């Protein structure tokens with residue numbers, strides 16, 4: 001994907017995020033769908049020698065990486081959890097989120113990988129429990145070699161470059177950057193947040209979405225890294 005095309009994606013999402021900041025969950029769902037469309041285009045345009053995409057149900061090595069998300073993406077996941085997961089599953093998820101937040105506090109990306117802590121949203125069948133609304137960072141990670149993904153989890157110190165579809169990843173970055181920019185334009189807290197910590201906050205804070213829309217600092221202490229660092233985990 002060319003720089004000009006990525007700039008178009010960024011401008012489009014930024015404008016949408018500015019105008020739709022009042023419906024953050026819907027915006028987060030759209031961001032996931034926009035990214036899926038861009039990823040499909042990037043995969044279709046990939047060189048034949050890249051080989052078939054390795055990602056499939058039951059392969060979840062990428063779900064050991066810290067997920068950085070925009071706040072509307074987190075609120076979309078929170079809404080999905082509240083409306084699609086049975087109460088017992090929601091309680092169990094909150095427990096896993098608390099455990100993950102406690103175990104990952106203070107860990108950098110490599111240390112987190114080395115700790116082998118799976119995303120709390122990963123099901124026992126190794127499928128994502130919020131797949132229709134998973135954040136753009138998850139949608140945008142398309143691998144051509146599951147063995148390389150596993151190697152990064154098994155031995156993160158090696159820092160072996162992953163054979164991913166870089167156009168898909170860059171498209172997902174452009175979507176996230178647009179979300180950060182548009183929500184900031186709307187005067188709301190922006191910036192990348194850790195998915196697990198922010199989702200726990202969203203689920204445990206009454207009216208978290210309305211408070212965030214009202215400009216309250218619901219997620220302020222959960223920002224992880226600068227917007228410009230949002231590409232550093234796997235590339």
Ligand code: SF4
Nearest residue numbers: 063119121122128138
């Ligand atoms: S949100 Fe879903 S796809 Fe993303 S890391 Fe978690 S389980 Fe995996």
